[in-house]
Amino acid sequence: MQDDDLVAVGQFDNDIEAQQAINLLAEHGIVAQMNDDGGAFDLGIGELPAVEIIVVSSNFEKAQALLADLEVVQGETCPAWTCKCGEEVDEGFFACWSCGAEYSAE
Numbered sequence: 001m002q003d004d005d006l007v008a009v010g011q012f013d014n015d016i017e018a019q020q021a022i023n024l025l026a027e028h029g030i031v032a033q034m035n036d037d038g039g040a041f042d043l044g045i046g047e048l049p050a051v052e053i054i055v056v057s058s059n060f061e062k063a064q065a066l067l068a069d070l071e072v073v074q075g076e077t078c079p080a081w082t083c084k085c086g087e088e089v090d091e092g093f094f095a096c097w098s099c100g101a102e103y104s105a106e
């Protein structure tokens, strides 16, 4: 049994969400990557493939726990809001596209 097997730890709707997860894991010292099998984008228009991210099996449980926290955050929604920098941010975006500040309900 090898310790460096790669296992899928989560699925995301798009590359952006997958990258957020990878960044989160990286902050905790876990290297993760997208499982790009190359053929996914041949699916029909309007049917986006899920993006899988993979980690070494020895990190699987820790990664799964971290991603569980991330999914809680993603499950929330937010209305359109105006950032303190003055830019208007569209509904569903928790970070300002202009300055990167995070949404905070007031």
Ligand SMILES: [Zn+2]
Pocket: 083, 084, 085, 086, 087, 096, 097, 098, 099, 100, 101
């Ligand atoms: Zn801003």
